[in-house]
Amino acid sequence: MKIDSHQHFWKYDPIRDSWIDDSMETIRRDFFPDDLEDLLEQNGIDGCVAVQADQSEKETEFLLHLANENNFIKGVVGWVDLCASNVSERLGHFSKNPYFKGVRHILQAENNDFMLQKSFQHGIEQLKQFDLSYDILVFPNQLKNSIALVERFPEQRFVLDHLGKPNIKDGEMDNWRADIEALAKHPNVYCKLSGMVTEADWNNWKPHDIYPYIEKIINAFGTDRIMYGSDWPVCLLAGKYDEVFGIVKEYIRQLTKDEQNNILGGAAASFYKLSA
Incomplete structure (x- = not known):
């Protein structure tokens, strides 16, 4: 089973989605399953994991609803307030839905010490009892x-x-690279080959600009803890879906078939505990 481990859906709201600024006009619109399904099929991908883009339980409910309605959405990484006193109750509520696989908080928008505060770590501690993952x-x-x-x-x-x-x-x-190597020493940590073109020069990137970073990730994590993700539709700022997938697909041709299968779906299916 080939899996895109990282993509988003949204009904565009100019106030809520103010992070989509003037430089991102390409994605300043609605993106729903109908927009993605054909792209996955054209690229031989069987399913995807929908990841939160807004910090609200309404977002989690929205994504779970889409997963219930579309079989190719194999799992959802939603948002729950991990700092809240009732975090266990809310995780329990969403965990009743089999598509709820994990949680993400947009830590890049917080100060560096946010993730080390007691309330946040208390929330992280609650994830294990519901068998949920966490996206960093x-x-x-x-x-x-x-x-x-x-x-x-x-x-x-x-x-x-x-x-x-x-x-x-x-x-x-x-x-x-030094920090990635230190992080990868922890066997409970995986890594997504995602979001790469938008960290490159949007208008002038070439695959060979990105290959050295993929190489470092593979050397650090090994192929059993790496998963492909498109970061669609954000990736459209810098490339079409098939171009983004093509970067990973082309680089891993040098690997064994089993290693390729891990990166293109096996690791994601194992990590998120996805069903066909």
């Missing part, structure tokens, strides 16, 4: 605290979104 969305300067976070929860499943958002556009790698 951070900038490179937040990776050290991400390492500290995962060290405190060795039994919790974590996945790093977008490679930790390295500065591909300027070819920066050294500090990012």
